[in-house]
Amino acid sequence: MPVDRIHWTDLPAAARTAVEAHTGPVLSAVTAQGGVNSGIAATLRTAATTLFVKGVPADHPQVRTQQREAAINPYLPDACPRLLWHVNAGGWDLIGYQQLAGRHADYAPGSPDLPLVARAVAELQTTRWPDIELKRAEQRWGSYAPASDVSVLAGDTLLHTDLAPHNVLITNRAHIVDWAWPTRGAAWIDPAVLILRLMEAGHSAQDADTWARTQFASWAAAPATAVMVFSQANATTWEEIARADPQAWKKTMAQHAHDWVNYWSSRTS
Known part of the structure; x- marks a missing residue:
């Protein structure tokens, strides 16, 4: 709200x-x-x-x-x-x-910010879940996926889950800010979230996927079936967000989420 x-x-x-x-x-x-x-x-x-x-x-x-x-x-x-x-x-x-005297990240294809963003996310990928009670990925997306499938989202990595460019500040490096939705789950979920934001910035699904594979070991090793479970659940989440508040950017994100599902389905079929 x-x-x-x-x-x-x-x-x-x-x-x-x-x-x-x-x-x-x-x-x-x-x-x-x-x-x-x-x-x-x-x-x-x-x-x-x-x-x-x-x-x-x-x-x-x-x-x-x-x-x-x-x-x-x-x-x-x-x-x-x-x-x-x-x-x-x-x-x-x-x-x-x-206070960080930085600017919001630029995710456009070819942006010099992208290696800095990758380095910050990779650093986060090595951060294990702290001993405090916050949501797990299975809970976060559980109502959008079949109950028998949500276990594939489980893991012990601390996830940001909202890697929009306005949540990344650039100085001489990238800083991840606005931690409203920290989540415990599989490490590859943050790269999956980032891919949709890359698509929003003009990358094709294939190019975003290829880039993420070169940057994040977790994404390169992510099980295809698990990625599909998350991708479908995330598309349903964005669809619900866009229905509840049909701002243009939310509808665009919902479309990118569905485009990604179609790409991943064709890639793994």
Whole structure:
């Protein structure tokens, strides 16, 4: 459910005071333009530092995903920005992050960002699931696949599962941000998620598949039948998302998901 975006100065005084207890007085704040899941998303400048704050009203359903994001942060690879603090005050749930002065990744064919993105995802592929209670892939996609098949999604890798280009910041390397949907599952699921985003950026299904095979050992070794189970479940997921909120980009992603299923079916037949 989208959250209406406000500015730093629109926050209740109690919320701003709680943040400034960690940061010191905020001298300036610049509201981020992108994203729909945070009621506030802003770069704050203090006398000592610059940081990024985001948050949602404490009674909004989206607060659960933000709390998951805060819980997972200590276990993330070094490339991911570090959580500085998490406060709940003035009716708002707010988290502060290390500021990265980067730009969103470019996934277009031939982009120099692609090797950096591959390196960041490959680093994540070696990150085992931390000892905290979050969803498993079998639960996440279980209602979209036959019950007898969902076990093929199981694994012990920490997955991001939303590798859209706006969730990857580029500096001298790629940084994976916005951990609202961390999931425990088979390592090849994140490459499968990334492939759809490559298709969105203009890659063909075959080219995206070929590229992923050269970058991720998990994808090169993924069982074809397991990939089909996930691909069909993911296509059904995107179809449901597009029906519930028929924005053009969601309908496009649903179409790419179905195109991928058709490609994979022809490849493995």
